[in-house]
Amino acid sequence: AQSVTQPDIHITVSEGASLELRCNYSYGATPYLFWYVQSPGQGLQLLLKYFSGDTLVQGIKGFEAEFKRSQSSFNLRKPSVHWSDAAEYFCAVGARNTGTASKLTFGTGTRLQVTL
Amino acid sequence: EAQVTQNPRYLITVTGKKLTVTCSQNMNHEYMSWYRQDPGLGLRQIYYSMNVEVTDKGDVPEGYKVSRKEKRNFPLILESPSPNQTSLYFCASSKAGSMQETQYFGPGTRLLVL
Numbered sequence: 001a002q003s004v005t006q007p008d009i010h011i012t013v014s015e016g017a018s019l020e021l022r023c024n025y026s027y028g029a030t031p032y033l034f035w036y037v038q039s040p041g042q043g044l045q046l047l048l049k050y051f052s053g054d055t056l057v058q059g060i061k062g063f064e065a066e067f068k069r070s071q072s073s074f075n076l077r078k079p080s081v082h083w084s085d086a087a088e089y090f091c092a093v094g095a096r097n098t099g100t101a102s103k104l105t106f107g108t109g110t111r112l113q114v115t116l
Numbered sequence: 117e118a119q120v121t122q123n124p125r126y127l128i129t130v131t132g133k134k135l136t137v138t139c140s141q142n143m144n145h146e147y148m149s150w151y152r153q154d155p156g157l158g159l160r161q162i163y164y165s166m167n168v169e170v171t172d173k174g175d176v177p178e179g180y181k182v183s184r185k186e187k188r189n190f191p192l193i194l195e196s197p198s199p200n201q202t203s204l205y206f207c208a209s210s211k212a213g214s215m216q217e218t219q220y221f222g223p224g225t226r227l228l229v230l
Contacts, residue, residue, distance in 0.1 A: 004158075006158075009156075036221075041223075041224075042223060042224075043120075043206060043221040043222050043223045043224055044159075044206065044208075044221040045221075046218050046219070049218070090158060090159065103149075103161060103164065103174070104159075104161070104219065106151075106158040106159040106160075107158050108156055108157060108158040109158050
């Protein structure tokens with residue numbers, strides 16, 4: 001069974017500073033990997049996803065993530081954080097078996113606070 | 117506009133009083149799913165449906181029921197709610213058969229069981 005670990009529960013960064021949110025996964029093969037963002041009172045919005053190919057993935061809102069197979073990681077980055085980026089971020093892994101083709105396993109989330 | 121809608125958005129109820137949370141999508145998606153979100157636990161899947169009349173348990177199905185009589189609707193039923201079902205619930209949908217299809221989430225339903 002797959003699992004996801006987000007080691008940072010809460011991160012605070014200053015507006016304009018760079019950001020990296022960590023995500024480690026456990027899965028027997030190359031997984032599908034996702035980052036979602038949840039703004040206060042909102043549902044989850046997909047930021048980016050990795051399936052195969054280029055290990056550096058570009059997403060919406062200026063975010064990117066890099067898949068590192070050797071480290072079982074899929075860290076999310078942004079070079080310059082905006083106050084509107086304050087939200088909760090979830091990493092998720094999806095299995096490639098077709099039996100539960102769309103089952104996502106989520107991490108526990110990282111809450112990002114942005115100071116002005 | 118493509119969307120997943122949930123009703124109600126907020127609900128306060130008492131232990132044992134049956135309730136239904138509705139979920140509807142307008143994207144003709146085959147796959148629909150229910151998650152609950154609890155602090156420190158992230159999102160956990162309750163039930164999912166690959167298509168009409170096809171449903172299966174997720175990771176935390178105890179105390180919940182679902183049905184899929186129409187493609188667009190996937191209601192979540194709590195026959196006898198208990199306080200440990202106080203949570204934030206999300207419905208999601210996507211095209212079935214491929215993890216490469218994006219899952220779209222509803223806005224959430226916050227449930228308090230007294």
